[in-house]
Amino acid sequence: MFMPKIYKSEDLSLMKKIISENAFALLISNKEKLLATHSMFLLNEINDGFYLETHLSKANFQAKVLKDGDEVLCDFLGAHSYISSSWYEKTNVSTWNYEAVQIRGKVKLMNDDELYEHLKKLTFKYENAQKCPMFVEKMGDEFVRKEMKGAFGINIYPSEIFIANKLSQNRNDADFENIILNLGASNDENSIKIAEKMKSIR
Amino acid sequence: MFMPKIYKSEDLSLMKKIISENAFALLISNKEKLLATHSMFLLNEINDGFYLETHLSKANFQAKVLKDGDEVLCDFLGAHSYISSSWYEKTNVSTWNYEAVQIRGKVKLMNDDELYEHLKKLTFKYENAQKCPMFVEKMGDEFVRKEMKGAFGINIYPSEIFIANKLSQNRNDADFENIILNLGASNDENSIKIAEKMKSIR
Numbered sequence: 524m525f526m527p528k529i530y531k532s533e534d535l536s537l538m539k540k541i542i543s544e545n546a547f548a549l550l551i552s553n554k555e556k557l558l559a560t561h562s563m564f565l566l567n568e569i570n571d572g573f574y575l576e577t578h579l580s581k582a583n584f585q586a587k588v589l590k591d592g593d594e595v596l597c598d599f600l601g602a603h604s605y606i607s608s609s610w611y612e613k614t615n616v617s618t619w620n621y622e623a624v625q626i627r628g629k630v631k632l633m634n635d636d637e638l639y640e641h642l643k644k645l646t647f648k649y650e651n652a653q654k655c656p657m658f659v660e661k662m663g664d665e666f667v668r669k670e671m672k673g674a675f676g677i678n679i680y681p682s683e684i685f686i687a688n689k690l691s692q693n694r695n696d697a698d699f700e701n702i703i704l705n706l707g708a709s710n711d712e713n714s715i716k717i718a719e720k721m722k723s724i725r
Numbered sequence: 726m727f728m729p730k731i732y733k734s735e736d737l738s739l740m741k742k743i744i745s746e747n748a749f750a751l752l753i754s755n756k757e758k759l760l761a762t763h764s765m766f767l768l769n770e771i772n773d774g775f776y777l778e779t780h781l782s783k784a785n786f787q788a789k790v791l792k793d794g795d796e797v798l799c800d801f802l803g804a805h806s807y808i809s810s811s812w813y814e815k816t817n818v819s820t821w822n823y824e825a826v827q828i829r830g831k832v833k834l835m836n837d838d839e840l841y842e843h844l845k846k847l848t849f850k851y852e853n854a855q856k857c858p859m860f861v862e863k864m865g866d867e868f869v870r871k872e873m874k875g876a877f878g879i880n881i882y883p884s885e886i887f888i889a890n891k892l893s894q895n896r897n898d899a900d901f902e903n904i905i906l907n908l909g910a911s912n913d914e915n916s917i918k919i920a921e922k923m924k925s926i927r
Contacts, residue, residue, distance in 0.1 A: 525785035553755040557798040583727035609859040657811040712914040
């Protein structure tokens, strides 16, 4: 991911937040051909860093070709919004503000026990917020083991991390405040999020 | 993009809508290595179909390596939402509903005139909605030509189109209605959008 230095972040807590909040993300590979699947990711912290987990349907061609050691790129796009140059004092070009994470890494196929744990954690993350949570433990072992036969689980061990935090850091104070004002006046959830993020760095 | 038949669409007007509404999308390539850039896309209709337009910063490594004829994959993710299995009558697995488009295609580098027209159209699309639009024509030719020196414009001629419209079409009527009810009760813009899309196909 290209990112001028002014927008680059090295804040791993920001990275974890972007990944957790935008965990329905894109798994990209180039085995046989360029392939990309929208799938649900988890970040797993370990002693000396972290790895990502996700799973695909076994019927997905990407699952048929991915093997241990293959390189993949995972893309997590967070809040993003158009920034109109009409909000600037002087003539300039419009742009897009956004936060995003890209993780380049190597694939390691999950075994059955790892896949089970992955599905348990993933389900817990989203079901814990429901009125009547349907945790994996409640589904019955036979049902879960049957469903697992259709799933292809992988861990992704990062080799490169890109954290983009593009929030008009290149504008002067007047432009910066005017962008916040205009985004904040919008009805769009993403624009309001970007306005809040800009406020947090001013 | 893997998509069971039940969720696949061949509706080109739906494709155009998803691309237009989610035009800040991902340009993916594998020249030298896997690369992906979030950029602004336009769809250009022509007699026998369409092509996509986008531009990158010339400082972006992806812009340095992409040449005429290279294959790229463009990913447009629309509304998407977690679907809890706790909303189903019978035990089943949770999932994610979403709409998305992927276009596989071949790159053709823009010349200066094409890049100028691209920036003009792109700016018009977003500036036309502003209080005091800053159209390219108002920026002055000298300014625009100077800015263009930093931009790398490409057209993408499609070879494969994937339209995903995953809206719980596999559920029975009671589950389907209960999903709409639960999504509609959410404060999340994406969930509400998915509920509306589900209503439109019931």
